[in-house]
Amino acid sequence: xxxxxxRFLLAERPTGPVDENTYDLVREPVPExxxxxxxxxxxxxxxxxxxxxxxxxxxxxxxxxxxxxxMRGLGLGEVVASNNENxxxxxxxNGLTGWQDYAVISxxxxxxxxxxxxxxxxxxxxxMMGMTGCTAYFGMLEIGEPKExxxxxxxxxxxxxxxxxxxxxxxxxxxxxxxxxxxxxxxWLTDELGFDAAVDYKADDWREQLVAATPDGIDVDxxxxxxEIMEAVFARLNIRARVALCGLISGYNDDExxxxxxxxxxxxxxxxxxxxxxILDYYPRFGEAIGDLSQWVSEGKLRSEETVVEGFEKLPDAxxxxxxxxxxxxxxxxIAD
Amino acid sequence: xxxxxxRFLLAERPTGPVDENTYDLVREPVPExxxxxxxxxxxxxxxxxxxxxxxxxxxxxxxxxxxxxxMRGLGLGEVVASNNENxxxxxxxNGLTGWQDYAVISxxxxxxxxxxxxxxxxxxxxxMMGMTGCTAYFGMLEIGEPKExxxxxxxxxxxxxxxxxxxxxxxxxxxxxxxxxxxxxxxWLTDELGFDAAVDYKADDWREQLVAATPDGIDVDxxxxxxEIMEAVFARLNIRARVALCGLISGYNDDExxxxxxxxxxxxxxxxxxxxxxILDYYPRFGEAIGDLSQWVSEGKLRSEETVVEGFEKLPDAxxxxxxxxxxxxxxxxIAD
Numbered sequence: 001x002x003x004x005x006x007r008f009l010l011a012e013r014p015t016g017p018v019d020e021n022t023y024d025l026v027r028e029p030v031p032e033x034x035x036x037x038x039x040x041x042x043x044x045x046x047x048x049x050x051x052x053x054x055x056x057x058x059x060x061x062x063x064x065x066x067x068x069x070x071m072r073g074l075g076l077g078e079v080v081a082s083n084n085e086n087x088x089x090x091x092x093x094n095g096l097t098g099w100q101d102y103a104v105i106s107x108x109x110x111x112x113x114x115x116x117x118x119x120x121x122x123x124x125x126x127x128m129m130g131m132t133g134c135t136a137y138f139g140m141l142e143i144g145e146p147k148e149x150x151x152x153x154x155x156x157x158x159x160x161x162x163x164x165x166x167x168x169x170x171x172x173x174x175x176x177x178x179x180x181x182x183x184x185x186x187x188w189l190t191d192e193l194g195f196d197a198a199v200d201y202k203a204d205d206w207r208e209q210l211v212a213a214t215p216d217g218i219d220v221d222x223x224x225x226x227x228e229i230m231e232a233v234f235a236r237l238n239i240r241a242r243v244a245l246c247g248l249i250s251g252y253n254d255d256e257x258x259x260x261x262x263x264x265x266x267x268x269x270x271x272x273x274x275x276x277x278x279i280l281d282y283y284p285r286f287g288e289a290i291g292d293l294s295q296w297v298s299e300g301k302l303r304s305e306e307t308v309v310e311g312f313e314k315l316p317d318a319x320x321x322x323x324x325x326x327x328x329x330x331x332x333x334x335i336a337d
Numbered sequence: 338x339x340x341x342x343x344r345f346l347l348a349e350r351p352t353g354p355v356d357e358n359t360y361d362l363v364r365e366p367v368p369e370x371x372x373x374x375x376x377x378x379x380x381x382x383x384x385x386x387x388x389x390x391x392x393x394x395x396x397x398x399x400x401x402x403x404x405x406x407x408m409r410g411l412g413l414g415e416v417v418a419s420n421n422e423n424x425x426x427x428x429x430x431n432g433l434t435g436w437q438d439y440a441v442i443s444x445x446x447x448x449x450x451x452x453x454x455x456x457x458x459x460x461x462x463x464x465m466m467g468m469t470g471c472t473a474y475f476g477m478l479e480i481g482e483p484k485e486x487x488x489x490x491x492x493x494x495x496x497x498x499x500x501x502x503x504x505x506x507x508x509x510x511x512x513x514x515x516x517x518x519x520x521x522x523x524x525w526l527t528d529e530l531g532f533d534a535a536v537d538y539k540a541d542d543w544r545e546q547l548v549a550a551t552p553d554g555i556d557v558d559x560x561x562x563x564x565e566i567m568e569a570v571f572a573r574l575n576i577r578a579r580v581a582l583c584g585l586i587s588g589y590n591d592d593e594x595x596x597x598x599x600x601x602x603x604x605x606x607x608x609x610x611x612x613x614x615x616i617l618d619y620y621p622r623f624g625e626a627i628g629d630l631s632q633w634v635s636e637g638k639l640r641s642e643e644t645v646v647e648g649f650e651k652l653p654d655a656x657x658x659x660x661x662x663x664x665x666x667x668x669x670x671x672i673a674d
Contacts, residue, residue, distance in 0.1 A: 060606050061606055061607075226601075226602070231597070245604055245605045246605075247605070248601075248602050248605055251602065256599075257599045257600065257601075257602055258599070259596050259597060259599060260568070260596060260597020260598040260599055260600070260601040261597040261601065262593075262594045262595070262596060262597055263594065263597070264563075264585075264594075264597040264598065264601075265563070265585050265588065265594055267582055267611065267613040268582045268583075268584070268585055268613040268614075268615075269397050269398055269613070269615070270398075270613065271612070271613045271614050271615055271618060272611075272612075272613050273610070273611070273612050273613075274604065274609075274610070274611040274612075275608070275609075275610050275611075276604040276605040276606070276607065276608045276609050276610075277605075277608050278605075278606075278608055281608060
């Protein structure tokens with residue numbers, strides 16, 4: 001057990017990517033627990049686009065992290081000391097641990113207990129069987145509702161949510177087109193993950209690639225990115241298309257909101273249904289999603305992909321890796337063995 | 338009966354409002370009808386924002402009107418000669434008559450027969466009991482779904498669809514805010530039509546007016562306008578708000594699509610459902626809507642409002658009146674007694 005509690009505290013709100021001034025890395029004593037409390041040794045931390053939205057000026061679906069407060073983040077850890085019978089020593093817990101080695105939990109401030117029967121790697125518990133998999137599951141299956149033979153486009157397709165969302169649409173018999181950055185990721189999507197086509201948004205001719213990959217237009221947009229890419233996708237939406245609006249990552253590092261899509265009018269002309277969603281709203285139904293996802297993984301129908309970064313001090317860099325698109329699949333940081 | 342058939346043929350596609358070069362007004366002989374055909378004397382023509390979208394370059398939900406073709410438009414007329422027992426002489430018919438004195442119809446190219454029992458003024462048959470009323474009905478009640486105490490915003494609120502949509506939301510117990518141009522229209526909405534508040538978009542302080550009129554945010558946006566007004570409304574949408582995307586009239590006279598709303602991200606943060614719709618999709622259910630609307634009108638729960646322009650030659654001007662917001666309620670042109 002570490003002798004100290006490393007914590008990233010928010011020092012200032014970044015304008016653009018996080019940098020060396022964004023956080024103070026402090027070393028505090030391992031917290032003492034009081035009555036009804038338990039101590040969690042955090043082992044893995046999940047890196048998500050929403051981390052960046054939580055440190056902006058603007059309240060989103062949660063209040064912004066305050067200056068001086070520990071950075072908000074999802075993590076996985078083990079109870080190492082306990083005065084609470086709901087969280088006995090050895091229990092694996094999952095949730096908003098924050099960017100720190102140790103978190104104190106209680107009935108008022110709990111984390112989700114990972115059921116003992118769940119057989120999954122820690123990174124999977126934060127990815128496919130966590131927030132990420134559930135996001136893809138509800139967004140694609142309940143909002144996108146792809147039908148056999150329809151064309152589905154997934155942006156940020158090589159990312160944590162995108163890899164799962166695309167595979168789920170394939171399972172439904174759709175033609176699936178992924179948008180990702182660089183020929184390597186594009187080849188990986190088609191060769192390894194079974195996507196029907198991929199569009200390299202870093203190539204000069206990405207617009208032509210998108211047109212070529214969607215000859216029958218687009219019936220479902222699983223939207224993670226926003227900006228110009230979303231604008232181009234909206235312009236190709238078919239009659240009664242669905243947009244599962246999951247993220248707008250292209251704008252999260254900007255101070256000003258990006259221009260809206262000029263192709264917005266196509267939502268009217270083609271009677272499109274667009275639904276914004278935040279996965280926390282589906283929390284009561286996570287069990288259902290995780291049950292299906294783990295079965296499909298065990299049957300070999302779904303592949304779970306992770307990129308692992310080693311070391312607590314790499315957390316801020318890992319967040320920038322995500323925005324630079326340097327990960328494939330779920331991005332996690334291992335901060336303890 | 339007129340001795341000739343006046344027709345507005347599309348001469349060139351306008352850039353901006355229609356002008357004296359947009360149409361050729363031609364005078365042709367009254368058409369002879371063949372086997373299975375009937376001749377309709379058009380009496381009233383409905384002026385709708387969509388008229389302008391049909392003469393642009395871009396196909397919308399219908400192909401653009403071709404150069405040299407009669408201007409597409411909705412109208413109401415009476416069968417004056419018939420070789421078709423489905424359309425006996427004296428029958429009132431309603432639908433895409435075009436901008437002309439006479440239309441030839443048949444089983445392959447029909448118009449909707451107005452049932453004999455319907456008691457309504459001709460302008461009402463094109464308005465409240467026509468496409469307009471049905472648009473407000475399905476858009477507000479099935480997409481917007483306002484609940485008691487919620488705040489509903491209607492743009493182009495003094496227009497044909499807006500006046501009905503706002504009144505329907507009032508019937509559901511919502512707080513209804515109309516956006517309209519000029520103090521006269523705004524006063525009319527609150528004093529005569531029962532809106533709770535009105536925002537004058539021609540006033541310098543319209544943004545402040547919108548904020549003041551929606552202290553609890555906005556739960557339903559019945560969107561007719563687009564552009565800056567929609568952007569400001571989107572920024573105030575509450576969690577799980579609904580947008581009934583009915584029209585984007587502010588951009589219809591422009592060559593280039595307007596910028597999309599910068600507040601687009603709020604659709605994600607607040608989990609908004611947006612549904613574009615075109616009223617023709619609801620055609621099979623018009624009877625249901627018209628039944629309810631006529632009952633509510635007869636009970637005094639709904640007021641039907643019309644602005645009538647006299648004279649066939651005024652049709653192009655009437656279309657521009659609509660975009661200048663010079664009408665209150667439904668805008669119709671009477672072209673025959």
